[in-house]
Amino acid sequence: MKPDDARTVYDGKLIDVTVERWGEHEREIVEHPGAVAVVAVDREGALWLVRQLREPARRQLVEIPAGTREPGEDPLDTAKRELREECGLTGGEWSELGAFWTTPGFCREYMHLYLAEGVIAGEAEPDDDEDVEIVRWPVGELESRLDELEDAKTLAGVLLFLHR
């Protein structure tokens, strides 16, 4: 399926907006190169989370590590790179937990979700504009702490992990 016509109406730094014409109607679509997120569990049985300011929420949120794909980058490579840079984690056994559209009504972001079990702690290399605090939750506490999670990919990831 393809639109009859598409034009860029906003060309931003991180975000572009396209208007597509599909037959009789038009759709505004936020363009996005795709993303990855990782449910990372270390050898002590703790899930690694990041707490950071999320400007759209105007406060800090606790989320699983995630990042945006570079053009042409394999999503598994993105996931391993993000986990190393954000959390300093390497190694582990990797598998795919799922894949989904984050907001398919108006945004082209497709997210691959991975499980990395037995990851090994090292040195993080955060981006300059990322002020990220690492949080570790024992896997046994996840069930009772779901109501502390206010991010869709984190809820989906933690619940899919608990459901394996």
Place this chain on the structure above:
Amino acid sequence: MKPDDARTVYDGKLIDVTVERWGEHEREIVEHPGAVAVVAVDREGALWLVRQLREPARRQLVEIPAGTREPGEDPLDTAKRELREECGLTGGEWSELGAFWTTPGFCREYMHLYLAEGVIAGEAEPDDDEDVEIVRWPVGELESRLDELEDAKTLAGVLLFLHR
């Protein structure tokens, strides 16, 4: 927490984009009035889903019923209105399953997720530009059909429902 400055850089039909300055850095943010989604289960024990073309995905997706809040509208009222309009469902016992940011890195969409149990089928009143097919899945099949779900709110909603 508040930005030091904010300016609108794209004023669209459904989507606006704001650039906020927070100290030394700027953030592009997709503005959104907030949304609701409903895990609706009828008296026969079936979950109601909608299948529709999602232009950003360029194909049809199966999702729980959802909609955008009108300015000032209580989210529970939005949820009941959307469920009646999209699916023709009324009645039922309502409770809140959760609430989350759908993509907190770049978008201000906050979503309230409800559970409506024992809803009653009636006549739907879809919008003119909505070509929506209703799909009913027995609750007992949800566990084995999670891999058919490719929408974050639907995964989170169905998994939270299975986890109650």
